[in-house]
Amino acid sequence: MAKGITTREQNYSQWYIDIVLKSEMADYSPVKGCMVIRPTGYGIWENIQKHLDRMFKETGHQNAYFPMFIPESFLTKEAEHVEGFAPECAVVTHAGGKELEEPLVVRPTSETMIWAMYKNWINSYRDLPILINQWANVCRWEMRTRLFLRTTEFLWQEGHTAHATEEEAIAETEQMVHIYQKFAEEYMAMPVMVGTKTEQEKFAGAVKTLSIEAMLQDGKALQAGTSHYLGQNFAKAFDVKFQNQNKEQEYVYASSWGVSTRLIGGMIMSHSDDNGLVIPPKLASLPVVFVPIWRSDEEMELVLKNADEMTQGWDKLFFKIDDRDNVKPGRKFNEWELKGIPIRIEIGPRDCENKEVVVVRRDTGEKVTMPMEGLLPKLEALLDDIQDNLLANAQKRMDENTHIADDFKEYKKAVKTGGFYKIHWCGENSCEDYIQERSKSTIRCIPYNGEEEEGECIVCHKPSKRRVIAAQSY
RNA sequence: CGGGGUGUAGCGCAGUCCGGUUAGCGCACCUGGUUUGGGACCAGGGGGUCGGAGGUUCGAAUCCUCUCACCCCGACCA
Structure with a gap:
């Protein structure tokens, strides 16, 4: 934690x-x-x-x-x-x-x-x-x-x-x-x-x-x-x-x-989550970080040598090998998680022997063992997958928390818990003000290309031609 | 601007009511050693004059007066 x-x-x-x-x-x-x-x-x-x-x-x-x-x-x-x-x-x-x-x-x-x-x-x-x-x-x-x-x-x-x-x-x-x-x-x-x-x-x-x-x-x-x-x-x-x-x-x-x-x-x-930042791969200035693990000087040499060799020819801005000797691996794991680096790669003596590494994705925390050989394209694919997954999660959250509201009292209660609410509004400033004063929420926007729908204003019940989006905001 | 609160080491706090030797604690920091696959441990060490000014007193972080700054709630806010 x-x-x-x-x-x-x-x-x-x-x-x-x-x-x-x-x-x-x-x-x-x-x-x-x-x-x-x-x-x-x-x-x-x-x-x-x-x-x-x-x-x-x-x-x-x-x-x-x-x-x-x-x-x-x-x-x-x-x-x-x-x-x-x-x-x-x-x-x-x-x-x-x-x-x-x-x-x-x-x-x-x-x-x-x-x-x-x-x-x-x-x-x-x-x-x-x-x-x-x-x-x-x-x-x-x-x-x-x-x-x-x-x-x-x-x-x-x-x-x-x-x-x-x-x-x-x-x-x-x-x-x-x-x-x-x-x-x-x-x-x-x-x-x-x-x-x-x-x-x-x-x-x-x-x-x-x-x-x-x-x-x-x-x-x-x-x-x-x-x-x-x-x-x-x-x-x-x-x-x-x-x-x-x-x-x-x-x-x-x-x-x-x-x-x-x-x-x-x-x-x-x-x-982001309770462990820290989560950066979408396309915005990350450092997509991949290696955390080498060793017990002795000999192991350190072995592990760093393997890490160097397997990253030959990689874009220097794509990865970093965290070779600090005065910080334990567990701490490094937590630090990089806190900083939201999309992919962490653990490489220790065991892995060097098996010619593989442990790849950990930040968004789900999932750990997968992968061969050192041909790793780069797999990492690139994984970054794409993380990017897609973050968007899908955010989209799901938006969909699940967008509701229809037709009764002001119910709306007022519901909007406090967050989410977007599609409400009918007559277009009058006074009704907009009423919503703001009573519910601490505001009309965020009139959706672009929003469908026409006959209805009545949630405040004054006069005719409305389309729904608008209302929510609490920052 | 209204209401509430806080200022003591880089950060977080105790001490203030009821004045008394050298102002403590945790984290962080520094040194040495042992450690290293999920935030290490032991030992040693450095750093503050208590937001500021004035006053009371033999003596003030502590009491009094004034003052400054910041935080929270409200008002305000592509």
């Missing part, structure tokens, strides 16, 4: 904190609400970046970088945007030993800076579309923070695109939310619900917000990524017009989309 990790049953929140700190993913910093992402955690982020970046570039996007300081006046140009973000902005008022002429906001998101620049770059329909992404840090002064899920400063990517037509901008918005869905499922083994946010929950300044919502082990929802159709809101705020083929001046249509280090929190709460 794991030492010093609170079990999920005892206290799910504390379990999460224990996992993050003990696996050395991250640590609290001296600044309240800000965390340090340690090598173990940063490696996961690098893999997230690697794969997403490729997906962005394959769909025609390019990376760029914009400044982290935004003149305060920029924020106020879009009315809803400023209302949504002003309360959580950090503002620099002094620099270089003097008070600044105009305060600088530490970006909470970059729409304003980017549209101030796009104004200079766009004149003609020939300048469009612009498909830019940036990897950056942003700062939002949240009152309550949680490691990875909500921190004052966090890392993310933000895509900002400019288009000549509404159709094109909407298509971009939809394309990106589906890229997020694909990434979540294929790489993170984290199934998600794709849908539209309600008017009240949408991004400040957007016409429409699409999101992916994951279901974590405790049944709570996590907004794991968003893609916004911004219409002409920012183009109007920053006066970004282009001349179309009919010689007319027209405001540019826009999208923006992002995922953050929050994904790492989602990954942890999707797959």
Whole structure:
């Protein structure tokens, strides 16, 4: 059993904190609400970046970088945007030993800076579309923070695109939310619900917000990524017009989309267990670790020699031989389990004699003896199997915990225990507020391509045309 | 901002009510030896001035005043 990790049953929140700190993913910093992402955690982020970046570039996007300081006046140009973000902005008022002429906001998101620049770059329909992404840090002064899920400063990517037509901008918005869905499922083994946010929950300044919502082990929802159709809101705020083929001046249509280090929190709460982290193989910076076992110096030499020989020609980043002589094997087993390494290979004198090794998979703990000869393809297949198994488990959890609810009292009771609930909702803000106040849950999204179904609002009983997803959330 | 709580070694805590030699304990750390197929054991060792400031006293981690920080619940939150 794991030492010093609170079990999920005892206290799910504390379990999460224990996992993050003990696996050395991250640590609290001296600044309240800000965390340090340690090598173990940063490696996961690098893999997230690697794969997403490729997906962005394959769909025609390019990376760029914009400044982290935004003149305060920029924020106020879009009315809803400023209302949504002003309360959580950090503002620099002094620099270089003097008070600044105009305060600088530490970006909470970059729409304003980017549209101030796009104004200079766009004149003609020939300048469009612009498909830019940036990897950056942003700062939002949240009152309550949680490691990875909500921190004052966090890392993310933000895509900002400019288009000549509404159709094109909407298509971009939809394309990106589906890229997020694909990434979540294929790489993170984290199934998600794709849908539209309600008017009240949408991004400040957007016409429409699409999101992916994951279901974590405790049944709570996590907004794991968003893609916004911004219409002409920012183009109007920053006066970004282009001349179309009919010689007319027209405001540019826009999208923006992002995922953050929050994904790492989602990954942890999707797959990890009471023994520690469980990393999906496709995100693991170290897929395989060897734990050699010996009693004497002679045995040590023998075992290490065998391990070296059998891994000749393997990718150095694929495996590590944990040859520390001052730590016992049992401890190593536990350490690597805690760190979530997908496959552990035990190799001792007995195995060397039989020319075999013991292969242990992290997700199920299953141990299998395999011959040293021709091991690599088997490990690769096993990694694929682990990846598939994690996704299947997460999918099963989501399916089993997605329910239909038609009676508010029953819903209120049920939602406390977690899970997604498909409910009818009339579309009124007042009913949405009622749900939030009475049940501590929120409408997560209106499912994308959701089936039409006649029904009545769970609150006011007025007609509803489709079901929405409601749940408790992080 | 309202309610509650905590500050003593890197971490977790005891000691505080009822002031009294050198401030303890567990984990971690360091050295040596024995160990090594699921978190080793023995021996030795280093490290704190008790969140901060002021006061009472022969004497303060302990009592008093002020102050700071952090945590939990609530409010808030792509």
